[in-house]
Each structure stands twice: as structure tokens, then as C-alpha cells.
Amino acid sequence: MKIKYLTTMGILLALTVVVQMIGLPKILTGIAVNAILLIAYQVLGTxxxxxxxxxxxxxxxxxxxxxxxxxxxxxxxxxxxYVVLFSILNRYNQYVGIGLASLIKTLIIVSSMILITGNAFSVVFSGQSHQLPAAILGGLLASAISKVLKISLKQNNYI
Known part of the structure; x- marks a missing residue:
């Protein structure tokens, strides 16, 4: 069973690298990467x-x-x-999980950049404004994909 999990993780990680390599706009790359993170959680675990x-x-x-x-x-x-908070909140309400996990993830990234650079919130957020919508849209995309993916994997005795 561990080999199947490692193989699936390897495929998801490789897919993430491909998405990062092809040079899409940050928002699209962010959506795809965030979706892959939550698909990995939903298929393999936190x-x-x-x-x-x-x-x-x-x-x-x-x-x-x-x-x-x-x-x-x-x-x-x-x-x-993002992954851990979603995994906790998803048990109660998937959409609240996506929203809060996305917001907290964005706050962590933006606040760390403010502390490190000393720039104002508005300056940092303008450069990172894609983080929140990318996390939310990635979560919604993951939700749609993982439902179908889990059914397919179970039917083929993969998980």
C-alpha cells in the first residue's frame, strides 16, 4: 500500500513541477498548485x-x-x-474550510513578507494579491476533481 501512496505522491509532485515549469501566469500556477495540494490531502491524507x-x-x-x-x-x-486547516474544517463544511484555509495561508505569506521587507501592507499585498483567489479557486477545483478521482481510484482498487 505504501508503494501506491508514494507513486501517487510522486505523480502529484511531478504534476506540480510541470505546472510550475510551463510559465503560466502566477494566478493560474497558484490555482493549479493549490488544487494539487488539496487533491493530495483528499486522496492520500493530510x-x-x-x-x-x-x-x-x-x-x-x-x-x-x-x-x-x-x-x-x-x-x-x-x-x-492550508492543507492542515482545510483537513480539519473540511469535516464540518468544505466551503468554510476552503475559505478560512485560503485566508490564513494568505495572511501567513503576506505578514511574513511585511516583517522581512518592512514594506507596508498595501505594497506587499499588491504583489501578492493573487494568493487569496488562487487558494480559493484551487480549493474549489480540488473539490471537483477529487470526488471523481477518488471514485476512479477506488473502482480500480488503487486506494
């Missing part, structure tokens, strides 16, 4: 989704998507909180 969330900021930096390397740990933290 730890697997969080693990991909830890890795993606490093790959984003390698492909020139992320800014300075000093922000990588905070983006990773935002991703992990």
Missing part, C-alpha cells in the same frame, strides 16, 4: 498533502516563480497550514 506543500516552494524558486529564497519557509508554512 501528511502527504502537507509534504507536497513543503516541497513546492523550493521547486517554485528553482523555476523563478518564487521571489527571494528567504520567503521559502514562510510559503511552505502557508502551504502546510
Amino acid at each position: 501528511a502527504w498533502g502537507a509534504t507536497i506543500g513543503l516541497i513546492t516552494p523550493f521547486t517554485a524558486f528553482l523555476f523563478g516563480i518564487a521571489g527571494k529564497p528567504i520567503f521559502i519557509p514562510f510559503i511552505a508554512a502557508g502551504n502546510v497550514v
Whole structure:
């Protein structure tokens, strides 16, 4: 069973890298990456989704998507909180989970950038304004995809 989980995680991580490499606008890349994080959670579990969330900021930096390397740990933290908070709130209300997880993720990333750069909220948020809609839309996309994906994987005895 662990091999199936590792294989699925590898596929999702590879898909994330491909999305980051092809040079889409930040908003589209963000939507896709956030969707993959929550699909990983919904198909494999919280730890697997969080693990991909830890890795993606490093790959984003390698492909020139992320800014300075000093922000990588905070983006990773935002991703992990996004997955974990969604996994908790999803039990009660999926849409509240998507909304609150997206908001907290955005606040973590924006507030860390304010603290590090010393810039005003308005300056930092204008450069990171894609974070909140990308997280929300990624969550909605993940919701739609994971329902179909889980059915398919169960029918094929994959999970």
C-alpha cells in the first residue's frame, strides 16, 4: 500500500513541477498548485498533502516563480497550514474550510513578507494579491476533481 501512496505522491509532485515549469501566469500556477495540494490531502491524507506543500516552494524558486529564497519557509508554512486547516474544517463544511484555509495561508505569506521587507501592507499585498483567489479557486477545483478521482481510484482498487 505504501508503494501506491508514494507513486501517487510522486505523480502529484511531478504534476506540480510541470505546472510550475510551463510559465503560466502566477494566478493560474497558484490555482493549479493549490488544487494539487488539496487533491493530495483528499486522496492520500493530510501528511502527504502537507509534504507536497513543503516541497513546492523550493521547486517554485528553482523555476523563478518564487521571489527571494528567504520567503521559502514562510510559503511552505502557508502551504502546510492550508492543507492542515482545510483537513480539519473540511469535516464540518468544505466551503468554510476552503475559505478560512485560503485566508490564513494568505495572511501567513503576506505578514511574513511585511516583517522581512518592512514594506507596508498595501505594497506587499499588491504583489501578492493573487494568493487569496488562487487558494480559493484551487480549493474549489480540488473539490471537483477529487470526488471523481477518488471514485476512479477506488473502482480500480488503487486506494
